[in-house]
Amino acid sequence: MKQRLLELVVCPHCKGGLDCTAFTMTDMEILEGVLSCNCGRWYPIIRGIPRLLPGPLLAGLLCKDTEFVDKYKGRLPRPAPLEIVEDKATSLKRQTSSSFGFEWDAFSEVIEEYEANFLSYISPVDKLFFRGKLVLDAGCGAGRHSCYAAKYGAEVIAFDLSKAVEAAYRNTTQFPKVHVLQADIYNLPFREEFDYIFCIGVLHHLPDPQQGFNKLVPLLKPGSPISTWVYGRKNNFLAIYIYEPTRRITTKIPHEALYYLCYLPASIMQVFNMLYKLFNRFHLTQGIARLIPFKYYAGFPFRTKLNDSFDVFSAPSAKYYTEQEIQTWFKQAGLADIKVSPRTLNGVEKGIKGWGTRT
Numbered sequence: 472m473k474q475r476l477l478e479l480v481v482c483p484h485c486k487g488g489l490d491c492t493a494f495t496m497t498d499m500e501i502l503e504g505v506l507s508c509n510c511g512r513w514y515p516i517i518r519g520i521p522r523l524l525p526g527p528l529l530a531g532l533l534c535k536d537t538e539f540v541d542k543y544k545g546r547l548p549r550p551a552p553l554e555i556v557e558d559k560a561t562s563l564k565r566q567t568s569s570s571f572g573f574e575w576d577a578f579s580e581v582i583e584e585y586e587a588n589f590l591s592y593i594s595p596v597d598k599l600f601f602r603g604k605l606v607l608d609a610g611c612g613a614g615r616h617s618c619y620a621a622k623y624g625a626e627v628i629a630f631d632l633s634k635a636v637e638a639a640y641r642n643t644t645q646f647p648k649v650h651v652l653q654a655d656i657y658n659l660p661f662r663e664e665f666d667y668i669f670c671i672g673v674l675h676h677l678p679d680p681q682q683g684f685n686k687l688v689p690l691l692k693p694g695s696p697i698s699t700w701v702y703g704r705k706n707n708f709l710a711i712y713i714y715e716p717t718r719r720i721t722t723k724i725p726h727e728a729l730y731y732l733c734y735l736p737a738s739i740m741q742v743f744n745m746l747y748k749l750f751n752r753f754h755l756t757q758g759i760a761r762l763i764p765f766k767y768y769a770g771f772p773f774r775t776k777l778n779d780s781f782d783v784f785s786a787p788s789a790k791y792y793t794e795q796e797i798q799t800w801f802k803q804a805g806l807a808d809i810k811v812s813p814r815t816l817n818g819v820e821k822g823i824k825g826w827g828t829r830t
Contacts, residue, residue, distance in 0.1 A: 506521055582774075669698040697826070
């Protein structure tokens, strides 16, 4: 954790300022330590990442990551955060965190093709927009989008609920203005001063997606924009009527086993992509090419198809939206300059992009 982050974060419980006690550090970062608040709560810094989680989720983390607690038990504040009681929403958060934690640890690589993909998610924002901005990557996964935002000149705060923050931290170490932390979108630990927020592929997995969106909007400076991307109902027959019923079974399979089972759907997509490329080469067969499914994956390597197959079948919850529903989110949040449209990938509409600015 870089010292600069202390200027940007607050206690997720009471929104008070945080004091830092460092246990181990380098010239650049605090690797292990504690962030403490006057309200009595404290949050560990583990492997360079502040864990600013609400009580039940933080208690669960410390129960699993006993190495930190055992190593520093004589130096940790009292009382420890032991709020283990869990409601239905917290249980879903924990399951989702486990799924995406495994996913982004397994698929942590950042490949060349993802840059254009990122820009297609957030248009009309372009590369030049980022320079000098303070940006929030809400639900950062392995940090691939944070890498591009930092590359374009932004200072980036990237957070995720899951242990994907470990992969994000590794992927962004070359950027001195990227800060990675573990946090819950419903209990955000940030001051309200962001120049831009993007949230890509996250909200539709939450227990209450619109509430999650509403938690982000107040963090913007007046006149600053937010970009979102969620699953759309249009052109998603397979997902809604085939994948969703199947997910009731696949979410019960251990992640390690499901990873290998997903080679089957990923291989099917690969074969379709090979056929698409073949037919699309010739004018006489381009009409056939347009009918081939999964052609929007034709520009991506096999690992991306495997990644998305796992994503589809492992996430405990997913919701699908119309453009009008997302338009309503933005209007009810009081945003201006609203733009809601499909995201088009290789001629196919995939999901819904939202954009608006805080008034």
